[in-house]
Amino acid sequence: MRQLSKKTQYSLRALYALTRHYGKGPTLIQELSETETIPKKFLEQILLTLKGFGLVHSKKGKGGGYALAQPPKLIMLGPVVRMMEGPLAPLPCASETRYKKCDECPDAETCATRIVMKEVRDAIATVLDNISLAEACRRADEAASKKSGAPSYEI
Amino acid sequence: MRQLSKKTQYSLRALYALTRHYGKGPTLIQELSETETIPKKFLEQILLTLKGFGLVHSKKGKGGGYALAQPPKLIMLGPVVRMMEGPLAPLPCASETRYKKCDECPDAETCATRIVMKEVRDAIATVLDNISLAEACRRADEAASKKSGAPSYEI
DNA sequence: CAGAACTCCACTGAATCTGTCGCGAGTATG
DNA sequence: CATACTCGCGACAGATTCAGTGGAGTTCTG
DSSP states (O other), rough: OOOHHHHHHHHHHHHHHHTTTTOOOOOOEEEEEEETTHHHHHHHHHHHHHHHSSSEEOSSSSOOOEESSSTTTOOOOHHHHHHOOOOSSSGGGSSSSOOOOSHHHHHGGHHHHHHHHHHHHHHEEEEEEEEEEHHHHHHHHHHHHHHHHOOOOOO | OOOOOHHHHHHHHHHHHHTTTSSSOOOOOHHHHHHHHHHHHHHHHHHHHHHHTEEEEOOOOOOOOESSOTTTTOOOOHHHHHHHHSSSSSSSSGSSSSOOOOSSOOOOGGHHHHHHHHHHHHHHHHHHOOOBBHHHHHHHHHHHHHHHSSOOOOO
């Protein structure tokens, strides 16, 4: 399947950073850009998009910056990926959220490709719609602590 | 996730057609192109690629054409998609078959994105590596007979 | 008001996708 | 051998998308 775009990768990385910073006030684009090594202007664009979807909110002026609009437990990865990449399904005609008839096959119901890709979509959605930002960060921390041998720490 | 390319869609359609024709001698590019409405020259290119991977074989001259190189039961969709699209994983660093370190994250083992996308990859692979061409065609036929047998809603 | 920070829109260079063109090469048949 | 029939192969081109840049503008705090 095709790679996730940089935009999505950066989005996720930025959101993880915001998750770790949740409850501690807004974070500067500048800061996110540096800690996550994301081109600043590109990140700006991305955060703007995320804001458009209501995932984060921003504050202008001194003391401003970006913060998650909801607790990280409530933000699932599925919607985030959908925002940046479009439907999860490998084909529009296999999408649940944004179905679009494909002009190729005369009959969608009996199209073998569609049937299979619908299953793929469901598999992907099951994973992404059941992991929250908080959970993803927790797993990363878990992996880190397992690696270093040190006990875990909570979010 | 990003859409399947036309190339992959056409590949699958062509392979389904060859599956249905399996054991009945070679099929002409011309014929495949017409019945599946795929641009002929493009299809030619695609079949050549598939041949390169050993999935089909061809015969030139009169009475020539293309045919599956193996029984359709033995050809899984996973490898086909991998041939045309590259790794199934949404990120190279989450790929099993073609792992490639991503330059972004300093530590692959504790990268949250990678951990999640590895799960996505596994989910996709589970679906695609367990459905053969034969099985996919069977399901489509099943859907077709169910449709004609039990009256359902028309589009 | 000054300055910090986000907002918005346009633009560009590179890559990839989706084909198309033309001729060449191999094979069967009479 | 001649001929018709098929695939083989390399180059090329238009459209679209990606990834990133630039610059002017707006809003908020002190």
